[in-house]
Amino acid sequence: MLKRIDWPTFIGAFVLLLSVAVPLVLFPEAGARWVLTAKNVVTEQLGVLYLLLGVVAMGFMVYVVFSNLGQIKLGEADERAEFRTWSWAAMLFCGGIGASILYWSVIEWMYYIQSPPFEVEPMSNEAARWASTYGIFHWGIVTWSIYLIPSLPMAYFLHVRKRSVLKVSQAMLPVLGEKLANGWLGKLIDILFIFGLMAGTATTLGLAAPLINEGAHQMFGVPLGVGPQLIVLLICTAIFGWSAWSGLKKGIKILSDINLWLAIGLLIFVFVLGPTLFMANTGLDAIGRMLSNLIRMATWTEPFGGIDGFPDSSFPQDWTMFYWAWWLVFSPTMGFFVARISRGRTVRQMVAGGIFFGSLGCAAFFITLGNFGLYMQMTGQLDAVSILNDQGPTAAMFAVLHELPMAWIAIAAFTLLAILFTATSFDSTSYILAAAVETTMEGGEPMRWNRLFWALSLSILPAVLMWLGGLETLQTASVVGGLPLLPIAVLLMVSFVRAAKYDLRYQPDYSDPEISIEAFPRHDPWTQKGNWSNTGDDTTGR
DSSP: OGGGBOHHHHHHHHHHHHHHHHHHHHSHHHHHHHHHHHHHHHHHHHHHHHHHHHHHHHHHHHHHHHSGGGGBBSSOTTOOOSSOHHHHHHHHHHHHHTTHHHHHHHHHHHHHHHSOSTTOOTTSHHHHHHHHHHHHHHTSHHHHHHHHTTHHHHHIIIIISOOOOOOHHHHTHHHHOHHHHTSHHHHHHHHHHHHHHHHHHHHHHHHHHHHHHHHHHHHHOOOOSHHHHHHHHHHHHHHHHHHHHHOIIIIIHHHHHHHHHHHHHHHHHHHHHSOHHHHHHHHHHHHHHHHHTHHHHHHOOOTTTTSTTOOOOOHIIIIIHHHHHHHHHHHHHHHHHHHHHTTTSBHHHHHHHHHHHHHHHHHHHIIIIIHHHHHHHHTTSOOHHHHHHHHOHHHHHHHHHTTSTTHHHHHHHHHHHHHHHHHHHHHHHHHHHHHHTBSOOGGGSOOHHHHHHHHHHTTHHHHHHHHHOOHHHHHHHHHHHTTTHHHHHHHHHHHHHHHHHHHHTTOTTTTSSSBOOOEEESSOTTSSSOOTTOOSOSEEEO
8 A cells, every 4th residue: 555655755745845834833923024025026026927827828728629639538439428517517616716716706806996907096986897807807717727737638648548647747748758757857846746736725725714713703703813713724624634535426526516506505695685787787897898808917017017107006916926826836736636527528628618617606706796795885885995904804704794684694604615615625635635646546546544644734834824824924825836836837738739749640530529549659759669750650559
């Protein structure tokens, strides 16, 4: 059993985690200063790279969907999809978003309306329009394009080339070669991936714990503070630890289905009892504004900020660059998870479905919960922005929910959803972390004790960052953690295209709507015996 563990990667990742967490605990004030400095350096000097990656990822997904690469079947020619579309969409959305969608969909507009982009006057009508738009943009097409970058090579190697290893290094075989991918460079890439993922996880769990704590306080009078939030963290860890132990088809699937039904119920509740017409009109307007300004929003860097009297809002640095870094940190895990659950679909179905269902689900939360709060602000029924500034984000969030009829129902559902979203998100995360430190997966899943170990380890860094406190500290973990993944993301795109294009040379059904890859080169081109210049004469089936 222990022979299945890739010990250099396992130990290296855990040691790196402790080497960051322990000094932050021992020197909290210096640690808080360090993470703030790190965030400023990365966003101000290198932030444009994150924006560039977002544009490239979006363009790359369009290319894949409309090229012959999208026709490739992930599995055997006559194989049906492993999961029904409903369960597939539920796992995809719930595993990739987490409780963060609850947090930001309610309050994100409050930040935007008082510090809007494009030199718009704060608290103006135009600021309100952009406030309702930017949340959908930050959680939309570009987000899911970044998420799906690792899905492509991983799904290809897992379902087409039948490699039962979920590692970033193995997905990069076509660009690294077998020697480097299995050597020190491959180990380093896998360790950096695991650490980056844990940093992003810390951000999400750090946002979810205060939200759940506030909900429990509203319903049962549970005290507020870091101590109760750490208890919340332990409870969530126990839930997704159980689910990780249960496996993919039992734990994650069941939690995701329950989660999605409860989310739909909450959104319908708010949409029907709230200002329905306003939410519908504002939502449609926001989608249209986002689509018509997509390139502008995706490339805006505020280049003249602070020069010769130009205003410097730091909006793209504080928001768009942060979000792209956050999604990049989660992309290997989410990408691998999407790859794992997409057996039996085509590449086109995986990419188009992932972007469509993911963007649609996120937009539904912003259109409903976000626009309800915006309506309260614009009509003067609730000054949510002042509550945010004076009492903090969680207070503003629940102040908005209290404006609903039968508010206790919404608060109870909201809090339960936060717990379930957190559990499903980190359930899938612990699953992928466990798979990343195994040399092979017998039965298609990582070992139970390994999944449970990483489920528990995921709570270490968020607990430390919660102790340090502050939203900026949590955001920094994602921005800095995503930096080493920038070049890796580019190489993953190249890897998929290179492997798939090469294998297509050998296929007799090249023009079919679904291309089943069944003939392969006798020696893979990234091995010592292989050759990238082969023309398809020397083949073998698998």
